[in-house]
Amino acid sequence: MKKINILVLALLSALILVSCGSNGSGSKSSDTQLISQTNNNYYQGVIKKGHYVTSKSRGVSVQQNDNQLNLKGFENGLLSISKSQFPTDSYILQEGQYIDTSTAEKWLDRKSKDNPEGLNPAGKDTKEPMYLQQMDEQDFMEQSHGSLNIKGMTIGLGINSVYYYRKEAYGAVYQRKLDDKDVETQGKAIANQVLKRLRQRKDLKNIPIVIALYKQASNDSLVGGNFFASSVNDKGATSISNWKSLNIKNYVLPDQSNRDINSNDEDAFENFKNQVQKFFPNLSGVTAQAHYVNGNLRGMHINITTQFYGQSEVISFTQYVDAMAKKYLPNSIPIDIQVSSSEGIQSFLSRKTGNKDFYTHVFTSY
Structure with a gap:
């Protein structure tokens, strides 16, 4: 009987050890849940610890955007572009987790001594227009052995078509219509810098990254803006070599x-x-x-x-x-x-x- 009891205890101990190891390695899967698809036109979303995973930089922009249709058109249009590269039946959508609020604020600001990361031109507001207005990041994941791994990313860059500025704090708002060629040139130059910076992250070195450019409508427009160019950058690419023109209008x-x-x-x-x-x-x-x-x-x-x-x-x-x-x-x-x-x-x-x-x-x- 004594030998049997020892054997039973040994087996129970082994089971407890296996159970503990199993819980430890699978903690990510137990904390992470996927939102079921109600329609194959939609991506599955991600819930962690009971909460939907929101973008780390959502809502960050250069200034208050008075045209809410710009925001809706930007987000909806970016999803459509993503679907052409990352099908909804193969990828899981997780809202941006790599560009946090602090990083987004620096990138959207002007370049200066205090902010060398600024993607908008250096200079005074009254003389030099700011082109980059907003950005959005979408992460596309695959599930493997209970954990999610990033397999692709889409970045949307909202470029101003009209630049609004004040000559003094709380003063009158002035506006300057930006030339379409300048909007395109500045947008593509900014996109190159964004791609180069993203590739510095270990997780993002070898995944396809889609970058799309959105021309924002003026504040008084009755419709939102439109995407006018996109680029699919294969793993490892640190500069954009090929742009696809998009003919999208509202x-x-x-x-x-x-x-x-x-x-x-x-x-x-x-x-x-x-x-x-x-x-x-x-x-x-x-x-x-x-x-x-x-x-x-x-x-x-x-x-x-x-x-x-x-x-x-x-x-x-x-x-x-x-x-x-x-x-x-x-x-x-x-x-x-x-x-x-x-x-x-x-x-x-x-x-x-x-x-x-x-x-x-x-x-x-x-």
């Missing part, structure tokens, strides 16, 4: 002054708008943001502003909008329609690429 409809918009698209929206406005005499406006890639309409976001608040009116109107959207709007693109009043969003309609029917939701208050 337009507001209706806009009779812009001849770049496809007349068929413009007519389709105009017919939809006219029918919608016949439903109630007190509609404040119907406008759309049209997204074009290489001259082809790829998406549309429509805003309808109303002055009615009755629940039955909103329900009836939403059903009518659904019918008119199916009848008049292009059926080969994703479309979002938001119906709102001064009190907030009243209803929402959405259709994905290839779908015939719209998903609709009417907001209620209890």
Whole structure:
């Protein structure tokens, strides 16, 4: 019996040691969880210790950006560019963890004796424009043996098309439109410096790094800016040798002054708008943001502003909008329609690429 007890104790000890070793090596996997995909168009996200992993430099910019559409267009467009290089079914998206807030603030500032890392030109605000406005980092991971390893990265650089400055603190704001060639030249030069700096990090030496340039719209624009160039830099590359021009544009409809918009698209929206406005005499406006890639309409976001608040009116109107959207709007693109009043969003309609029917939701208050 004594020998059996000793043997049992030895086996239990061995099991405890194996269990401890297992927990130690797998602590990263137990702390890290992946967010399941609800749609193959989306990346899986990363949760660590119960919290979503946010970007270390999110929200850092040279100055307050008064056009929120710039921010939305920048983030959404960067995701689209990333998907072409890092497919959603092969990579996991982790928001930027290599460029922290302190680093981003230094890079976005002017170059000076006190800040040699500045990527904006040295000089006075009144004379030398600042080109780099914002940046975003996306890390693309692969899971192996319970841990995540970085396998790729995308960097977006937002370049000003209009430079805003003050001659004195709290004084009037002046503006200077920047030449398109200067925007492109400065953007590409900044991108080269960013790539070189990233390659100094051990984890980033041998991964593909995509860098994309975004021309910001002016503060008073009714649409956001657009990406105009991107570059895929294979592992080890420390300078950018090849740029791909991107023909991406955003337009507001209706806009009779812009001849770049496809007349068929413009007519389709105009017919939809006219029918919608016949439903109630007190509609404040119907406008759309049209997204074009290489001259082809790829998406549309429509805003309808109303002055009615009755629940039955909103329900009836939403059903009518659904019918008119199916009848008049292009059926080969994703479309979002938001119906709102001064009190907030009243209803929402959405259709994905290839779908015939719209998903609709009417907001209620209890």
